[in-house]
Amino acid sequence: MTQRKKIWLEKIISSSYSNTAGIMIQKEGKTLYEKYFNGYTAANSVHVASVTKSIFSALIGIAIENDYIKSIDQKVLDFFPDYTVKLGEKTIQSITIKDMITMTAPYKYKSEPYEKFFKSDNWINAALDLLGGKGQVGQFMYSAIIGTHILSGILVKATGQSVSDFARENLFSPLEIHIGDNVVLNNKEEHIAFFQDKNASGWVVDPQGVNTAGWGLTLTLKDMAKIGQLYLDDGLWNDKQIIPAWWIDESTKEHSRCSQWGNLPYGYLWWIIDEKEHIYAALGDGGNVIYINKKNKMVISIASFFVPNAKDRIKLIKEYIEPTFENDNSQ
Template sequence: MKKQVLYFAVVIGMLSGCTVTSVDKPENNKSVVTVQGYAKGETPEKPPNYWPTMEWKTSLPEQQGMNSKKLADLFEKLDEINSPLDGLIIIRNGYIVAEKYGYGYGPERSHEINSVTKSFMSAVTGVAINEGYIKSIDDPIFDYFPDRKAENMDDHKKNLTVKDFLTMNSGLDWGELDKDRKHQFWSDFESTDDTVQFVLNKPTDPNLIGKFDYNTGLPHILSAIVQQTTGKKTADYAKEKIFDKIGITTAYWPEVQGVNQGGYRMEMTPRDMARFGYLYMNNGKWDGQQVVPEDWVKTSMSELIQTGMTGGEHYGYYFWLTTTKDGYKEISAMGDRGQYIVMVPELNLLVVQTSKAYLTDINIFEEYIYPAAESTEPIPVDAESNTRLSENKKK
């Protein structure tokens, strides 16, 4: 692998206007490194709360109780192993404390977020239900397609509900994660001339009834339902009801056969991904306005069904849930090849990652990021580690 060219932006660089300088201490005439005027061992003030609707603000890690040495160690390790990460943002208490990009990406360049799209589809579905376009999560799916005749209909399939589709509990024979079938499956799915009908035609697999089975077709059906009931493209409805209200401006939501792809292929910048995560960290409320219903957000991030998958043992409404080794509840929107919005409410910590491949050499969350969250209050500044972070951005 070629040595990656990294653009690295951290709070002590150009993004926040912070400076790292050396000054002389009068008592011994020795040079002392300072960061934003704070020397080693000094405790900074905590910045005030704000909403990142227009732009994200940055902060010294220590101002948010984060250990800058652990963050500097992490970013240097990522350089050392030539990691495939395209973007990484670490946010605490609503402030960016560190940000890193690679392979030509930066804060203004969008990235395909793959199945993170599903979590956005969950939010849009919740808003559509709240506004009465979709009557209930208990509505049978096929009630919304009276003009379509689906193949392989049986009693189980006929009674599938919106909730069954939200929790990946449809019992339909899909095969997306079956290593022996997945290549043919994707070929068939992406070459069909009617993706909605393709999903609706799938037969019941008796062995899957009552079990979690990952299925990208299910949120695509919900996108079709949102479009039919609201009279608007899902992307337009999402823009009006969610994106415009929280400052997401870079979302590109592709469509196929006239329907926005509910399960994958959305694109946006990592900072806009972070806005969505921050919305959910605040129970769907943004700057005093309830954008996504609070009950919907809490239910979406609840343990509704077991998945049998390590690192995401439970599933809500298109969100994965697990418990960290230190006992924190971790809630994630996940996409193929390492696209993540990771929320740890107990730490008020939000991490966004974009990548061209899964990072397998280290666990950046458990080994570096979570341990860096040492306190809920500001901690003494480590000027040398902040200097390392500042210098890393030049690599």
């Protein structure tokens, strides 16, 4: 990459994507570009928001491969035998793990009642109370926080471990990713402070100590890049199969489609950017991205601190980053 192109790219980032903390671009396993902004360094972690979902998808695949979960066709309520279904409710009884990870489970709300959910003393029960209703199973309905937390409960019930312990043992430790302590948020003010914290660390837990599946995880830019490279390499890391290759293949195919955001295809908690070219991404609020271009063997990781209505990073990647780096094989 020429110095001129580098200055041009960084000018675009500074002017139009000013909440960026860091960008790393890899091709064929080599780092072509690594740059930090706004006082961030390689040591700083950020709250990656919904990128957490895509990482949690890997944990579900690992749990299935190791026979903790029979299959994604298992019913959600199989894992919560003590949960009492309300009289006359049938839809919730048919909902499967697959419905949850493809965002095709229905809920009893039009928009997520976050405050009510967070104020409850048991987030998983509160989420189960909102699952089902009169909606149709199989229709895309994105659940940013509430529905995905049920997946955390399923993983804990299936494995007998905390989410963070299972993740460390089976995913993070082999990649030498260090996750900080559990984060307890006691009130609205603490929630807001966590989202706004430019030095966030750890993984959010609910009142029972269950880590969140849809948000709440903090990672460094290099951690994000490692996850991306692991997916690009079909789950293989240092000659060890960390995530089953079959799971990555299935996770990054279209299984549903989000009509509300540009008719974008959705896999198993991964966004499918271009199925033909095999490009997919983990996308988190504020502009956090792990972008994998299988055809070009590229991984683009972007860490950002939260601002409302952050500019779309996919546009940055497709219009500026990829054209600049796709033919660059320098190190």
